[in-house]
Amino acid sequence: MTKATMTPPEGFDVGLVASDIDGTLLLDWKPISNATIDAIHRCQDMGIPFVLVTGRPIRWLEAIAEQIPDLGRVICLNGAVVYDIASASVVSAHTIEFTEVEKIIAAITASHPEAHFAFETLTGGLVDKNFISRNPRQAHVMDDLSELATRDVVKILVSIGSDDSQALHDLLDPLVAANCHASFSDPVNGLVELAPAGVTKAKTLEELCKHLGVAREQVMSFGDMPNDIEMLTWAGHGVAMGNALQSVKDCAATVTDSVDEDGVARYLNAVLDARTSR
Numbered sequence: 001m002t003k004a005t006m007t008p009p010e011g012f013d014v015g016l017v018a019s020d021i022d023g024t025l026l027l028d029w030k031p032i033s034n035a036t037i038d039a040i041h042r043c044q045d046m047g048i049p050f051v052l053v054t055g056r057p058i059r060w061l062e063a064i065a066e067q068i069p070d071l072g073r074v075i076c077l078n079g080a081v082v083y084d085i086a087s088a089s090v091v092s093a094h095t096i097e098f099t100e101v102e103k104i105i106a107a108i109t110a111s112h113p114e115a116h117f118a119f120e121t122l123t124g125g126l127v128d129k130n131f132i133s134r135n136p137r138q139a140h141v142m143d144d145l146s147e148l149a150t151r152d153v154v155k156i157l158v159s160i161g162s163d164d165s166q167a168l169h170d171l172l173d174p175l176v177a178a179n180c181h182a183s184f185s186d187p188v189n190g191l192v193e194l195a196p197a198g199v200t201k202a203k204t205l206e207e208l209c210k211h212l213g214v215a216r217e218q219v220m221s222f223g224d225m226p227n228d229i230e231m232l233t234w235a236g237h238g239v240a241m242g243n244a245l246q247s248v249k250d251c252a253a254t255v256t257d258s259v260d261e262d263g264v265a266r267y268l269n270a271v272l273d274a275r276t277s278r
Contacts, residue, residue: 015218
């Protein structure tokens with residue numbers, strides 16, 4: 001087991017903090033703890049941007065905005081969309097063209113006819129009639145794939161009825177690698193998430209950092225799942241949660257405490273303490 005450490009990296013000058021949400025800032029859809037919110041505000045008060053980088057769709061950011069309304073831009077949908085919480089508007093988006101959607105679905109169903117799909121768009125979620133949704137009331141049930149022709153698709157979710165997300169990823173990735181980027185954010189929900197080709201949390205975070213004038217070496221990131229790996233390895237200092245999958249811990253520079261032990265708050269405060277004592 002990797003031991004949690006609160007020792008900030010020597011010589012690291014944090015200029016921006018990027019954090020996943022689920023399994024990192026909160027667990028099981030519970031509110032973000034006061035300790036974590038206080039650490040985020042401390043970070044902001046010191047002039048250091050705190051950027052959420054999540055797989056969540058736009059409509060699932062409302063609860064976060066209620067708790068931390070002064071957050072600025074959020075990278076959501078695994079990097080496909082940059083969303084501004086303050087103005088409730090899309091800043092930029094990477095979409096999957098409908099012809100590409102058709103190719104992706106055809107490639108998967110040719111090998112796995114039992115597959116079912118959900119689609120995140122800039123105007124809401126759509127699911128096929130046999131797809132099991134966590135929030136079915138928030139999704140429109142499609143009769144035909146052609147309903148996506150006039151929508152801006154930003155993420156595709158795939159299920160074949162199993163619970164093993166890693167195994168499903170390993171099955172699907174060779175089929176879709178030329179058309180999109182595959183990842184997963186929960187090892188036991190049996191869902192693989194497909195982003196537009198070349199789009200990851202890290203890629204969009206890099207674009208945002210360039211816009212803000214923050215160097216890669218100044219970025220500290222937190223995450224817990226495989227869809228965070230690119231971000232953790234790209235950042236100047238990647239921190240895995242104590243509850244992260246081992247594959248994620250292996251890719252990070254260090255490991256903090258688990259989410260239910262306020263791992264982000266504890267590590268972030270240690271880094272900020274070190275910064276102020278220089």
